[in-house]
Structure formats: structure tokens, C-alpha cells
Amino acid sequence: MNSLLITATDTEAGKTVLTTALAAYWQKYRASHSFGILKPIQSGEGDRETYQKLFSLQQSPSEITPLYFQAPLAPPIAAAKENRNVDLGLVWQTLTKLQQNRDFVFVEALGGLGSPVTFELTVADLAAEWRLPTILVVPVKLGAISQAVANVALAKLTKVNLLGIVLNCSQPYSExxxxxxxxxxxxxxxxxxxxxxxxxxxxxxxxxxxxxxxxSNLDLEHLWQRM
Structure with missing residues (x-):
């Protein structure tokens, strides 16, 4: 296993925070092992630019985000506005190349596990078809429990290799x-x-x-041992 998909229950749940944190951990504690970051599809500015700013990835913009659309909308809708298709073959080629050239690849999904990638496929479908081990980010808020239950049910239905859940505080919360x-x-x-x-x-x-x-404070030791 040399790839990990970071997905979530919804947009703004904390995928970028966790992806950045995992990459920062890898850079500090596993410096002898190379890593890459892939944001397969991005609609509007944001994550790709963040990763370019924070890390010396030696990846071109298209190697971080092979599919980029201007409108901050679901990919099939954003693509249609530009008279384009969501070319998953290009994404797969980029992922495969990164997997071959890096010791590990962090893949940040778009939206939530149920978010549409095309008019036929969701993030969950892609995670299952591409056999990507997955972590689900659940934001701490009212409704977190039901969101976690629903998304795990979707992951099981689509046979996603869901390794575990990470909770994320989008605002300061007490224990x-x-x-x-x-x-x-x-x-x-x-x-x-x-x-x-x-x-x-x-x-x-x-x-x-x-x-x-x-x-370092997350219970990921058995996960690192598998990587």
C-alpha cells in the first residue's frame, strides 16, 4: 500500500487539513521516504495552490491536479460549463505515475464520499474501483454522528477499503x-x-x-506499519 485517499462526509469537513497534516508528518518523521500529493479534480482555486505553497513537491500543477475547472461546482457540472468531460483516464495516469515515482502518495478527494465525480460515479465508486485505502474525515458538529453512520454505510455498500475515521474541529471546541x-x-x-x-x-x-x-497524537501506528 503506497497510497491513501483522504475523503470526508462533505465539503469543508477538513480533508485539506488532514492531508496537509499527514504530509507534514511524513516530511518531518519519514524524510528518507519521498511523497507526492494528488488532488485528482479541483473546481475553483484552493487546495492545489495550498500544497504548492507549503511543500517542495517537485510536481507541476498538472501533476498535483490533472483536472482543473474554473467554477467551484461539482465536477460534472463545472466541466459541462466549459464544454469539457471529466477525463478519469488522465487522473488514473497521473496517479499511476506518482505511485511509481514516489514512496507514498496522499490523495485528497473532492467533496464528500458521496460527491459526484461524473454523472455516473461518486468519490466512493472511484475509491472502490481504484482500490484506494481510505480515511474518512468527520467534522465535529451537531449531526456528526448521523453523517458518520451514513457515509460508512455508503463506503460498505460500494466496498471501499475504509481504514478508519478522523474527527476534525473546524472551530475551537473543548473536550x-x-x-x-x-x-x-x-x-x-x-x-x-x-x-x-x-x-x-x-x-x-x-x-x-x-x-x-x-x-503524532492520532492512533495511526498500525497504519504507518502497513505503509
Missing amino acids: ADIEDLAPADLIQSLTNIRVFGCLPYFENPSDLEKLAASV
Whole structure:
């Protein structure tokens, strides 16, 4: 296994934060091993530019994001506005090349697990078809439990290799707040999927030291051993 897909329950759930944190951890603690970052499809500015700014990836923009659309909309809709198609063959070629040239590849999905990639396929379908081991980001908020249950059900239905869940605080929460809104034990019990831990709120999401430290606090040891 030399790739990991980071997906979520929805947009703005914390995929970029976790992807950045994982890459920061890899850069600090596994410096002898090369890594790449792939954002297969991007609609509007954002993640690709963030990764270029924070990491010396030695990847061209198209090697980070092979498919880029101007409108910040679901890919099939954004593509249609530009009279283009969502060329998944190009994405697959880019991923394969990265897997061959890097020790590890972090793949940040678009939107949530149920987000459309084309008019026929969702992120979950792609994760399953491409056999990408997957982590699901669940934002700490009211409704987190039901979102986790629904997305895990989708992952199981589509046979995604879902390794576990990471909770993410998009705003400063106390431990009591987190336990009330997104209790890890209850989510694990309802989904039968491991919760690796919770990312804190980051005032500065570009602080690689703090991001790497946050990954050290997640229960990912058995995951690293498989990589």
C-alpha cells in the first residue's frame, strides 16, 4: 500500500487539513521516504495552490491536479460549463505515475464520499474501483454522528477499503464539546469502524510543526506499519 485517499462526509469537513497534516508528518518523521500529493479534480482555486505553497513537491500543477475547472461546482457540472468531460483516464495516469515515482502518495478527494465525480460515479465508486485505502474525515458538529453512520454505510455498500475515521474541529471546541457532538466510542459502536482520534482547531492551518504534531497524537501506528 503506497497510497491513501483522504475523503470526508462533505465539503469543508477538513480533508485539506488532514492531508496537509499527514504530509507534514511524513516530511518531518519519514524524510528518507519521498511523497507526492494528488488532488485528482479541483473546481475553483484552493487546495492545489495550498500544497504548492507549503511543500517542495517537485510536481507541476498538472501533476498535483490533472483536472482543473474554473467554477467551484461539482465536477460534472463545472466541466459541462466549459464544454469539457471529466477525463478519469488522465487522473488514473497521473496517479499511476506518482505511485511509481514516489514512496507514498496522499490523495485528497473532492467533496464528500458521496460527491459526484461524473454523472455516473461518486468519490466512493472511484475509491472502490481504484482500490484506494481510505480515511474518512468527520467534522465535529451537531449531526456528526448521523453523517458518520451514513457515509460508512455508503463506503460498505460500494466496498471501499475504509481504514478508519478522523474527527476534525473546524472551530475551537473543548473536550466536553467534542464528546457531546462527536463521541468516538458511539461512532465506533454504530459503524464498526475505528476512530483514529481528533484533530484540534488550527488558528494557522499552515503551521506545519503543529500539524505534524497533531498527527503524532492520532492512533495511526498500525497504519504507518502497513505503509
